[in-house]
Amino acid sequence: MRKFLIIILLLLVGVVSASEPVLRDYDEFDIPTGTHIPVISLQEFSTAYCEEGDEVEFLTTSDIYLFNKNVIPQGTKLRGYIEKKNEPIKGTNAAMRIFVNKMYLPDGYEIPIKSYIYSANNNTLGGELTPPEKYIKIPHYQRWTMFRAMGVLQYVPGGERKMGEHITVSSGANLMVVLVAPIHMSHTLIN
Numbered sequence: 001m002r003k004f005l006i007i008i009l010l011l012l013v014g015v016v017s018a019s020e021p022v023l024r025d026y027d028e029f030d031i032p033t034g035t036h037i038p039v040i041s042l043q044e045f046s047t048a049y050c051e052e053g054d055e056v057e058f059l060t061t062s063d064i065y066l067f068n069k070n071v072i073p074q075g076t077k078l079r080g081y082i083e084k085k086n087e088p089i090k091g092t093n094a095a096m097r098i099f100v101n102k103m104y105l106p107d108g109y110e111i112p113i114k115s116y117i118y119s120a121n122n123n124t125l126g127g128e129l130t131p132p133e134k135y136i137k138i139p140h141y142q143r144w145t146m147f148r149a150m151g152v153l154q155y156v157p158g159g160e161r162k163m164g165e166h167i168t169v170s171s172g173a174n175l176m177v178v179l180v181a182p183i184h185m186s187h188t189l190i191n
Contacts, residue, residue, distance in 0.1 A: 031064075031071055031183040036118065036176050038062055039078060046168035047085055047094035047126065054082050056098060058175065071188060077104040078113075078177060086127065088164030095127030096167070100177055105187065114181035123178065126167035132157035 039058035057079050064072035080100035088094040098117040104110050116123035136158050141151035169175070 028184065028186045029066065029069075029071070031066060031179065031185060033179050033182050035064070035179045037064055037072060037078075037115075037179075039175050039177050041169055041171055041173045041175060042077075044168065044171045045082070046166055047087065047096055048166040048168065050082055050085070050096075052082050052085050056080055056082065058100070058177065061174070069188065071185060072103070073106055075106050078102070078115075079104070080115075080117075084124075088166055090163050091130055091161035093126050093128045093130060093164040094166045095121075095124050097124050103183070109187050111183060111185060111187070113179065113183050115177045115179045118176040118178040125169065130162045130164050133160040133162050134158045 038061045040061055042057040042059055045054065045056050057077060060072060060074055060076040060078070063070050063074050078100050079102040080098055082096050083099040084095075084097045086092075086095040100115045100117065101113060102110060103113050117125060119125050121127055135155040137153045138156050139151045140154045
């Protein structure tokens with residue numbers, strides 16, 4: 001009888017130890033600087049009616065993996081603000097820089113980040129040169145026809161440029177967020 005109770009007790013302990021819950025992976029890791037995160041804008045913002053410091057929100061459109069681990073799942077909300085805004089002037093369009101400083105995972109966990117909305121113009125949206133105000137006719141002589149004084153009239157840009165325009169990022173616009181500092185993460189979601 002005693003051996004039977006010991007066998008039952010060992011089987012019971014084995015069943016309890018085999019049914020341990022699967023715990024979340026709590027290893028800390030870093031998402032490196034320069035990682036690009038595709039996002040969509042959740043609101044419209046423009047240099048015409050937004051000011052520096054106004055908050056803007058974005059939503060990730062795909063999962064971001066680090067090796068085989070889903071570190072930033074689809075549907076993660078990113079929040080930031082307009083860091084710098086330049087009004088349009090004659091010759092240059094308006095410009096703004098968007099700094100993204102918070103990331104909210106779908107379970108509500110908040111992670112601080114340092115990133116910008118990516119643009120080839122040093123992460124500044126807008127700021128392009130405007131088209132010329134007018135074109136001037138200038139004669140252009142070909143080298144081989146100089147002795148006969150034959151040439152053609154060419155239109156070249158004049159010295160003055162048009163007035164710049166405001167830029168607007170519409171709601172639902174596809175954008176890219178680029179990290180300027182690594183994200184130190186200790187929290188991931190499991191499905």
